[in-house]
Amino acid sequence: MRLELEARPEPSRLMGWLSPLLAAALTVVAGFVLFAALGKNPVEAFYTFFVYPIRDRNGVAELLLKASPLMLIGVGLACGYRANVWNIGAEGQLILGAICAGGVALAFHGSESRLVLVLMFVAGALGGMAWAAIPALLRTRFNTNEILVSLMLVYVASLLLSWLVHEPWRDPEGFNFPQSKQFTEGALYPILLDGTRLNLGFPVALAAIAAGYVFLNRSFLGFQLRVAGLAPDAARYAGFNANRMVWLGMLISGACAGLAGMGEIAGPIGQLLPSVSPGYGFAAIIVAFVGRLHPVGILLASLLMSLLYLGGEAAQMGLALPSAMTGLFQGLLLFFLLGSDVFIQYRVRVVRRVAGAAANTAPA
Amino acid sequence: MTAALTPRIELRGITKIYPSVVANRDVSLAALPGEIHAVLGENGAGKSTLMKIIYGVVKPDAGEVLWEGTPVVVQNPAHARDLGIGMVFQHFSLFETLTVAENVALGLPGRPPLAALAKRIVEVSQKYGLPVDPRRLVHSLSVGERQRVEIIRCLLVNPRLLIMDEPTSVLTPQAVRKLFETLRQLAREGCTILYISHKLDEIQALCTNATVLRAGQVTGHCDPRQETPKSMARMMIGNDLPHPRHDAATPGEPRLVLANLARKSPDPFGVSLADVNLTVHAGEIVGIAGVSGNGQQELLAAISGESPVRKRDAVVLCGVHAGRLRPGKRRRLGFCFVPEERLGRGAVPRMSLADNALLTAHRRGYVRRGLIRFAKVAAFAQTCIDAFAVKCGGPQAEARSLSGGNLQKFIVGREILLQPKVLVVAQPTWGVDVGAAAFIRQKIIDLRNDGVAILVLSEELDELFEVSDRLAVIAKGRLSPAKPIRETNVEEIGVWMSGMWPGAAEAPRAAMPIAQAPHAA
Numbered sequence: 036m037r038l039e040l041e042a043r044p045e046p047s048r049l050m051g052w053l054s055p056l057l058a059a060a061l062t063v064v065a066g067f068v069l070f071a072a073l074g075k076n077p078v079e080a081f082y083t084f085f086v087y088p089i090r091d092r093n094g095v096a097e098l099l100l101k102a103s104p105l106m107l108i109g110v111g112l113a114c115g116y117r118a119n120v121w122n123i124g125a126e127g128q129l130i131l132g133a134i135c136a137g138g139v140a141l142a143f144h145g146s147e148s149r150l151v152l153v154l155m156f157v158a159g160a161l162g163g164m165a166w167a168a169i170p171a172l173l174r175t176r177f178n179t180n181e182i183l184v185s186l187m188l189v190y191v192a193s194l195l196l197s198w199l200v201h202e203p204w205r206d207p208e209g210f211n212f213p214q215s216k217q218f219t220e221g222a223l224y225p226i227l228l229d230g231t232r233l234n235l236g237f238p239v240a241l242a243a244i245a246a247g248y249v250f251l252n253r254s255f256l257g258f259q260l261r262v263a264g265l266a267p268d269a270a271r272y273a274g275f276n277a278n279r280m281v282w283l284g285m286l287i288s289g290a291c292a293g294l295a296g297m298g299e300i301a302g303p304i305g306q307l308l309p310s311v312s313p314g315y316g317f318a319a320i321i322v323a324f325v326g327r328l329h330p331v332g333i334l335l336a337s338l339l340m341s342l343l344y345l346g347g348e349a350a351q352m353g354l355a356l357p358s359a360m361t362g363l364f365q366g367l368l369l370f371f372l373l374g375s376d377v378f379i380q381y382r383v384r385v386v387r388r389v390a391g392a393a394a395n396t397a398p399a
Numbered sequence: 400m401t402a403a404l405t406p407r408i409e410l411r412g413i414t415k416i417y418p419s420v421v422a423n424r425d426v427s428l429a430a431l432p433g434e435i436h437a438v439l440g441e442n443g444a445g446k447s448t449l450m451k452i453i454y455g456v457v458k459p460d461a462g463e464v465l466w467e468g469t470p471v472v473v474q475n476p477a478h479a480r481d482l483g484i485g486m487v488f489q490h491f492s493l494f495e496t497l498t499v500a501e502n503v504a505l506g507l508p509g510r511p512p513l514a515a516l517a518k519r520i521v522e523v524s525q526k527y528g529l530p531v532d533p534r535r536l537v538h539s540l541s542v543g544e545r546q547r548v549e550i551i552r553c554l555l556v557n558p559r560l561l562i563m564d565e566p567t568s569v570l571t572p573q574a575v576r577k578l579f580e581t582l583r584q585l586a587r588e589g590c591t592i593l594y595i596s597h598k599l600d601e602i603q604a605l606c607t608n609a610t611v612l613r614a615g616q617v618t619g620h621c622d623p624r625q626e627t628p629k630s631m632a633r634m635m636i637g638n639d640l641p642h643p644r645h646d647a648a649t650p651g652e653p654r655l656v657l658a659n660l661a662r663k664s665p666d667p668f669g670v671s672l673a674d675v676n677l678t679v680h681a682g683e684i685v686g687i688a689g690v691s692g693n694g695q696q697e698l699l700a701a702i703s704g705e706s707p708v709r710k711r712d713a714v715v716l717c718g719v720h721a722g723r724l725r726p727g728k729r730r731r732l733g734f735c736f737v738p739e740e741r742l743g744r745g746a747v748p749r750m751s752l753a754d755n756a757l758l759t760a761h762r763r764g765y766v767r768r769g770l771i772r773f774a775k776v777a778a779f780a781q782t783c784i785d786a787f788a789v790k791c792g793g794p795q796a797e798a799r800s801l802s803g804g805n806l807q808k809f810i811v812g813r814e815i816l817l818q819p820k821v822l823v824v825a826q827p828t829w830g831v832d833v834g835a836a837a838f839i840r841q842k843i844i845d846l847r848n849d850g851v852a853i854l855v856l857s858e859e860l861d862e863l864f865e866v867s868d869r870l871a872v873i874a875k876g877r878l879s880p881a882k883p884i885r886e887t888n889v890e891e892i893g894v895w896m897s898g899m900w901p902g903a904a905e906a907p908r909a910a911m912p913i914a915q916a917p918h919a920a
Contacts, residue, residue, distance in 0.1 A: 255766040258757065261750075268744040271705050272736070273758045274727025 040377070041384040050379045055325055055332075058372035059339070065367050075354055083353045084346035084364075094345070096231035100303060101344050103240040104129070104295035104312070105337035108319035110247035111291025113328040115284030117251060118260035119267070122285055124170065124185030125292040126316025127192035128163035132293025133300045134196055135162030137307040140222035140300070141204060141215060151221040155297055163293015164286045166192060171285035175278040181285065189316070197309050204307060215307035224301045236298035241334075243291060248330040260284060292316055313344065314362075321369045340365065405468040407432045407591040408453065408484075408560055413462035415448055421615045422448035423459070428610045428617070432559075435582060435592045437602040437623060439635055440612035441832035446595050449612070450562050453593070454486045455479040480506075485558030487549045487566050495538035502537055503552045523551050528577035539668035541692035550578075554585075561585065562593045567601060572860060572893045574690070579605050597635075597833050598861075599628035611635055636834050646848070648868040651681035654852035655702070655821045656715040657878075662701050662708050670694040670876040672701065677854075677871060677878060679821070684843065684853040685881055686867030688860060688892050694876035695856050696739070699825055702854070703736045704729045717820055730759065733820030737811050737827065739856075741803065745810040748799035752791060755798050756780040756813055763817070779816070787812035788838070804831040811839055815846055822846060823854045828862060840866050860889055874898035 063081075070080040088094050108125045115122045122128075136159035143151045170184035197213070206216045224234035251257040263270040263280040271277060299311050322340050326332030347361025406429040415423040423445045430436040440446045451457040453464065455473035463470050466482055473479050479486070493502045500517045504510070517533035524531050529547040537545065546566065553561055563582075567575045582592055582605065596602055602609060603623045611619045611634045619634045660675040672694055679685045689695060700706040702714060704726040711720040716732045724732075738744045746755045757765060757776045765776050780794035787808045791801050798806060811827060827843065828836035843866055847853050856873075857863050863870055864884060871881040872895040879900040894900075 249770075253771060254769050255757075255761060255771055256769060258754070258771060262747055262758065265749055266743045266747040268740070269747045269758065272703070272726065272738055272744045274704070274725060274730055276725065276727070 037386050039384045039386045040381040043380060043382050046379045047382075050375075051327070054375040054379060055327070055336075055372060057375045058325070058368060061371040061375070062364065062367045065371070066364065069363070073356065075356070080350065080354055080356075083349050084360075085342060087353065088342065088345035088349050092228070093231050096228050096233035097345055098338065098341050099237050100231075100233050102337040102341035103237045104298055104315045105319050105322050105340050106334055107236075107240040107243050107295045107298070108288075108292045108316060109322035109326060109333040109337055110243050110330050111288035112319055112323045113326070113330070113333060114247065114251065114257070114260060114287040116264075116323060116328055117257075118263040118280045118284045120281050120284030120288075121182045122167060122170070122185050122288045123182050123320065124166070124187075124189045124316070125288060125295075125319055126312060126314065127185070127189035128166045128289045128292035129296035129299075129312050129316045130189075130192040130196050131166040132159035132163040132296030133307065133311045134192075134199060134296075135159055135165075135293070136297035137204070137215060137218075137300050140218045141307075143221065144216060145219050146221045147219075148221050152224070152301065155222060155301055156294070159293045159297025160290040161293070163289040163291070163296065165289075167285040167289025167292070168282075171282050174285075175281050181281070185285075193310075196307070196311065200307050200309055206306075213309050217306050218301070222301060223305060224298065232303050234298075234302045236302045239294065239298065243294075244330045244334050247333075251330065256283065292319075295319075318344075318365060321365055325368065325372055339368075343368070404431070406430055406465070407434075407467055408593075409465040409468075410449070410453070411463050411465065413449065413452060413459050413464075415445075415452065415457060415459050423452070424615045426462070426612070426615070426617055430560075430591045430593060430608070432589050432591055433586050434608055435586050435594055435606045437606035437609035438593055438595045438612065439597070439599075439602065439609055439631060441597070441636055441834060444612040444635075444832075445615040446612055447564060450486065450564060450593065450595065453479070453560075454484060454562060480508075480556065480558075483559035484562065485553035485556060485560070486562040486564070487546070487553055488564055491545045491549055493537045493545055493548060496536065498534055498536055499531055499540075499548050500533040502548060503533075503555065506552050507556065519555060520551055523554050527551070527554060527581040528574060535668050539666055541696065544692045554581075558590060560591045560593065562595070564595045565597070566594075567596065567598065572889060575601070597836075599623075599631050599833075600861075602631070603628065613637060632833060636832075648683045648847065650683040650868075651850060653678045653715075654681050654717055655679040655823075655854060657702070658713055658715065659710075660698075660701060660708065660713040661710075662697060662706070664697060670697055672697050672876045675876075675878045677881060679852045679854050681820075681852050682847055682850045683868045684847050684855060684866050686863035686870045686884075687854065687856045687873050687878070688863050688870060688896060689856075689858070689873035690896055691858055693874050695825070695873060697876065698873065698878075699736075699738065699823065699856065702823055703734070703738075731762065735759070735814040735817050735819035735822045737814050737822075737824040739825040739829075741806045741810055742799060746798040746806060749797060751780075751795045751797060752784065752789075752801075752809060753777045753780040753794040755809070756783060756794070760813060760817055783809060783812040783816055786816065787842075788835070803829075804835055807831050808835055808839065811842070815842055819846075819851055821852045821854075823856075825856045827855060827857065828859070829857075836862075860892060863892075864889070872896050872900065874903075877903065879903065 066081065067077045070077040089098050108129065112122060112125055136155040139155045139158045140151065166188060169188060170181040173179040173184050174181045200213045200215055204215045206214055224236050227233045227235065227237065259275045260280055260283060262273065263275060263277060267277065295315060296311060300307060304311060318340050322333055322336045326336035343361055343364045347358060350356040350360050351358050409429040411427050413423050413426045426449060438446050438449065448457060452459050453473065455475045455478050464473060500513050500520060503520060504513060504516055520533040529551055531544055531547045531551065550566060567578060586592055594606055606623045609621050609623050610617060611621065613635060621631065623631065657675050657677040660672055662672045664671045670693060675698065701708050704724055707725065708714065708722045711722045713722040715721060716729055716734055719732055721729055721732065742748045747758065753776050756779050757771065760779055765772050777794045784791060784794065789809045789812065790805045801809065814822060824843065828839050831839065840862065843853060855863065855866060867884050869881040869883050870887060870892060872879040872892060874896060875898050879895050
């Protein structure tokens, strides 16, 4: 007797919904084993990881704060991914958004005007778009692979930021630390909840989720993106411009990532540092897929991923676990999700008798 | 003597019920060794399900299968092949990224050496008049060529029962005759053939026995040689076959003009177009015949704009130089197009019929301020479903949930309802049942009577002779002059399909005098 994967006649809707839950459950199980192997009490570790961080108002505010960039980037990436435009470099676009917005903040340093924030918003979006435009241009002109180009540009962006905060934009009164001046009031998102760090960036991200929903499900451009992703030949047949879809997918995701970068420096960070993101641009790829490339799913997935960040910090402090725990849990989640997704298209069949060797050539 | 009287294959009371439809109910059928047995029926009559049961793809809910007198339960296609059953499917099961020889090797037991296999493929293909190059990659093959691969794949293993599901739909009349000789030869050698087709004249010419299915049940047995196509059609669809009316055309101004259209194929196995000249006037139907893989795909892509050409005036649409225009801009000029591939090109498989209506109908005011007007789109899809009798679960049904014939009706209907000025249709009725095919042809003729310029590419000559006003032939990327239908006949077009029309031979000969020189000397 053995198990065999058998293609379903049509994909299972039920598994489409169950797969993320199954993945979450398997992540928890794997976590149990992991904590036990590290010599920690799994129940206590789980409490520290998943409950302790959100036990109070401040904890919830932190959850939403960290979820904001994830949902913002995630929904942007989903627009591209729906069209088979694989922007993997959101992290770089985030950094460029932070650089451009930070440049504006430093140029108007000391100004109390709210217009500075508006200008930073625009600059952040444009910065992200400009960085995303490079892989878009190379793909549409020379048919390069946008996965590689966008990914490599992450490191270029990171080094560019590093140079800026080490040299031209370094705070002269910062004791030689590689960081810019602290931004002044006009360049910071207003706080929403007193006593927490939750700021205007959260409603901005929620608005992006809503806009993403309308765009993907109600607009004709979103329809074109979906057609381009599902059936490129049908898109060409209908007269949808394939290059335009690439540009659209890259620019939207770039703009969202840039805005997320702007939100970080205008929110919790409040200045330019050598590192402005704990890898939100990469984590958002997981968020987009766990969320099934659907804005509402992305909203939920970003909360889960945010909890993993908070739990990872709490586990470092409370249980003296390494910081790699966060990345490990992210990886586990994506791994189990992709594994569970197999059951959307396939089902397991128990084979009692060994059938002919060429059974797999059966026509569908 | 007893061996000859034992049926090679016998079905008793086969029943197969799907959640929404009864595919087969109490179907019985028997075929003797050496018999060519037709299975007749409209699309959805349950022919394919029945054949899949024999081939082990589908398990019956009730009834039994007897192989040479012994009851068997065919586990899977590999088991069927072990028994000696071969099948050529209507929908091909080839891997696009592999070569012909590799694809054939996958269906054979063990790991046959490819070089020897390629040799055998060439032998079989020459013996049976099914030319195909074993080294070619399948994705570069046309539909007709892919079918040849499927047939050859079956013939290689010397089957004792060969099931053929509509095998001739993409072959030339000469190739069909050659295939029939092959099949008769196989039958003489003792092989039983189950032959599924809706082409009644073919069944008459080939088969010695027939089982007729309607709505999953056997409605009759007959000897096709004793019947007329009309009487068999009546058994199949329950009433007489409608025949399209076709009055003389009254052509108006030129709507689609191809002038010295040439395009070198970027694909090494593709066909380059050379010197294509054609004019289609308002109010006429021009047909293009040809064996698939002779430049049809390339010609269609050049006309539709999916692969634009360099010369602006090589394609003139409604007076506009359109050679470089993209498909969207050509559609804005009043161009509509039904492509050969339904799933994945004419329709997005995983989208609803409403979304698939929007695919090309979006210019009819279904988008306002960038947002889709879903109610209007669904209403349009419903109109199309009603007007063309598309059997489906409504506008929200996914395109891939429809049978091939019904999806074809939907796509043809969508393009016709868009009120085109120029309509190009490739394979208008491929895989569509006789009743629906007559209906689609009538709609195309009606559209011509309303003054639309129509170009029809088809590999079915009967169809072209039925609908066209003028007929041209494409062969090796070149197009013959278009001849009025009354001044030509099947024999002449058949000869032209091999590239030999008056004046055709001169151009290539003139192009390569050096290659000719050794022969001259």
